[in-house]
Amino acid sequence: MNQANxxxxxxxxxxxxxxxxxxxxHNDHSWQGDKLQGMYPEYFALIREISKGEKVCINVNSEELEIFIQSQLTKYEIDANQIIFHRHKTNDAWCRDHGPAFLIDRENKEKLIVDWGYNAWGGKYPxxxxxxxxxxxxxxxxxxxSVSPGIVMEGGSVEFNGKGTVLTSRSCLLNPNxxxxxxxAQIEQYLKDFYGVEQVLWVSDGIVGDDTDGHIDDTVRFVNEDTVVAVVENNPSDDNYKVLQKNLSELKxxxxxxxxxxxxxxxPMPDAVVIDDFRAPGSYANFYICNAGVLVPIFDCPQDEIALNILRGLFTDRPVVGLSAKQIIWGQGSFHCLTQQEPDI
Known part of the structure; x- marks a missing residue:
C-alpha cells in the first residue's frame, strides 16, 4: 500500500x-425529462451563494454547456469574476463523490490530491x-x-472533524459492491493512511431513498471538532425511525x-419528499459549509425553520442560509453531494 505523506x-x-x-x-438519467431543466434555478442559487465568499470552479462537459452557464449568470445575479470553467469530460454531477479529495499539510504550506477509485456507488449507474x-x-x-490508493471511496461517505477523527457508515464502506x-480493519487503515486521520467511528446505516447505500452526509455531520448534528425521525411509523435511532444510540x-x-x-428530518411515487433522500444534514455561509437544503415543510434555527445556534461565525432543494433532491442528492471544497493554505 502506497501511503500519503x-x-x-x-x-x-x-x-x-x-x-x-x-x-x-448534464445527465438526464439523474434528472429525467424536464426535471433537469427544473432543477437549474436551485442549482444556480447554490452557485450564487457559494460565489459570495470564494471562487466556484465548474467542470463543464462541453463548450455548449459552458456557453449556457455564462448566459445564465446575470439572470441569477452571479458575479462572473467568481466563476472559473474547467473543460473536463464527466458523466454526472456528484462532485463530492467523484471529485478530488484535497489534503493539506500540517503547516498549511502544501496541497495534495487523493485520487480514490469511483464506481458510481457500486456500479449502479454506468x-x-x-x-x-x-x-x-x-x-x-x-x-x-496526487496519490491513488487503488480502492473505491466516495467523499459523501466520510465526515471529518479536522482533529484526527472520521465518521462513516458500515452500510456503505463495508458494502461488497x-x-x-x-x-x-483494512478499510480503516486506508482511511488513516490516505486521509491523515487517527480514528474511525462507525454508524450503521443511511436513510430511505439514498442510493449510495447510506452516506454519512445525510445522517451525521460535524459542526465543530467535538459536536455533531444527528438526524432523527420523530414519527415511529416512518421507515427512517428505527435506523436513525440506532445510529443515535451508537453515537452516544x-x-x-x-x-x-x-x-x-x-x-429533525423533513416531511417525506415523494416525487412520482419515489421517496427521495431529503435531509437537512446535507448542508454545505462554505466561506460565505452554511447552505442548507429546505423542502417547504414546517421542519425547515426548526432545522435552520438549530444550525444557526451552532454556526455562529457565518450565516446559515436555507435554499430550496425540492427539485435537486429528485436526483437523490443535495448541496453537499454536489460540492467539493478546495482548502486554502
Missing amino acids: KKFYFPAEWHPHKATWITFP PYNDDNDLPNAIAQFLKLP RNPHLNQ EMKLLNGKSLNIVEL
Whole structure:
C-alpha cells in the first residue's frame, strides 16, 4: 500500500476555502425529462451563494454547456469574476463523490490530491469512467501531486472533524459492491493512511431513498471538532425511525481521541419528499459549509425553520442560509453531494 505523506490531512469543511468545485449537471438519467431543466434555478442559487465568499470552479462537459452557464449568470445575479470553467469530460454531477479529495499539510504550506477509485456507488449507474478520471485531470491541471490508493471511496461517505477523527457508515464502506476484498480493519487503515486521520467511528446505516447505500452526509455531520448534528425521525411509523435511532444510540457510545464523548445535537428530518411515487433522500444534514455561509437544503415543510434555527445556534461565525432543494433532491442528492471544497493554505 502506497501511503500519503503522513504530514497531510483532510481538513474540516469549515477550514477556509480557496474554492469550491462542482460538476455542472448534464445527465438526464439523474434528472429525467424536464426535471433537469427544473432543477437549474436551485442549482444556480447554490452557485450564487457559494460565489459570495470564494471562487466556484465548474467542470463543464462541453463548450455548449459552458456557453449556457455564462448566459445564465446575470439572470441569477452571479458575479462572473467568481466563476472559473474547467473543460473536463464527466458523466454526472456528484462532485463530492467523484471529485478530488484535497489534503493539506500540517503547516498549511502544501496541497495534495487523493485520487480514490469511483464506481458510481457500486456500479449502479454506468458509465462512470469520465468521473473516475476527474481527480487526476484536476491534479494535472493544478500541477498538484496526487496519490491513488487503488480502492473505491466516495467523499459523501466520510465526515471529518479536522482533529484526527472520521465518521462513516458500515452500510456503505463495508458494502461488497465497493471493495469486497477488504475487511473493516483494512478499510480503516486506508482511511488513516490516505486521509491523515487517527480514528474511525462507525454508524450503521443511511436513510430511505439514498442510493449510495447510506452516506454519512445525510445522517451525521460535524459542526465543530467535538459536536455533531444527528438526524432523527420523530414519527415511529416512518421507515427512517428505527435506523436513525440506532445510529443515535451508537453515537452516544463513541469517544473522541481526547477521551470526550461526542456532543450530539438532534436535527429533525423533513416531511417525506415523494416525487412520482419515489421517496427521495431529503435531509437537512446535507448542508454545505462554505466561506460565505452554511447552505442548507429546505423542502417547504414546517421542519425547515426548526432545522435552520438549530444550525444557526451552532454556526455562529457565518450565516446559515436555507435554499430550496425540492427539485435537486429528485436526483437523490443535495448541496453537499454536489460540492467539493478546495482548502486554502
